[in-house]
Amino acid sequence: MRFILACFISFFLLGCSSDSKKTDEKTQAVKTENEIKNNETKNTVKTSQTNDKFTKNINIFSGKSVDEYYDFKCASCHGRYGEQSALKASKIINELDENQIKADLMGYKNDINYGGNLKATMHRTASELSDDEINALAKFISTL
Template sequence: MKIILPLLCSLLLIGCNDQTAPQSSSTKSSEVAPPSATVTPLPATANAPLDPALMFSQKCASCHGAKGEKSALGKSQIIADRTEQQIKDALKGYQAGTYGKEMKILMQGQVKSLTPEQTDALAKYIPTL
């Protein structure tokens, strides 16, 4: 017993020292891991289509024309003629309630559920129509 106790103590000490070092580094690496795991809200965006051509034909073409060539309900500008930045500003502005004319409530309803990725994809796509 008298020999074993000091041995045990030194083993514990070594054990502790050994554990603290890898632990701190492993917590660091596990701190990095979860965010990248949570940065996968891809499931959420996967449910919402990101294909701008599909989104446009399903959600926008009825009013704006298949090629964005119509003045929607005789009220909007011809969006195919607008730049990516102008469209982005308009869509985000409708979402924020800071853009629009007399029929903005209608457009707010069209864009309120779109993700930033979707509005960006649409803004990029529409000028190519």
């Protein structure tokens, strides 16, 4: 009888503690998700206000705006706000000024040997861009 009672109490305590832990984990996950959404909203508002001058009216990237092109072609390696080193091998592009970004993109476009470890990828991407697209992209990235 004692054994059955001990087992019942053990199962009861284990059952209660894991639910509490799951609830705490779910609460923390919801809080974290809400914080991320709030930060994304703030960053989106900031970025769209900063870039309104040239993102609304420029659709030279095969029908995409500058920010849509960046999201499609650049963000996967460099981060949505240019905050990442692409595969830990590139410069952090949101730390560069417009002229440096322009010079780098033109270098990748015009010289297959320009750049570091990722030069082939960047050459392929930059060679698809016109000079006007490079100028618009450099201006956009410099505001991230």
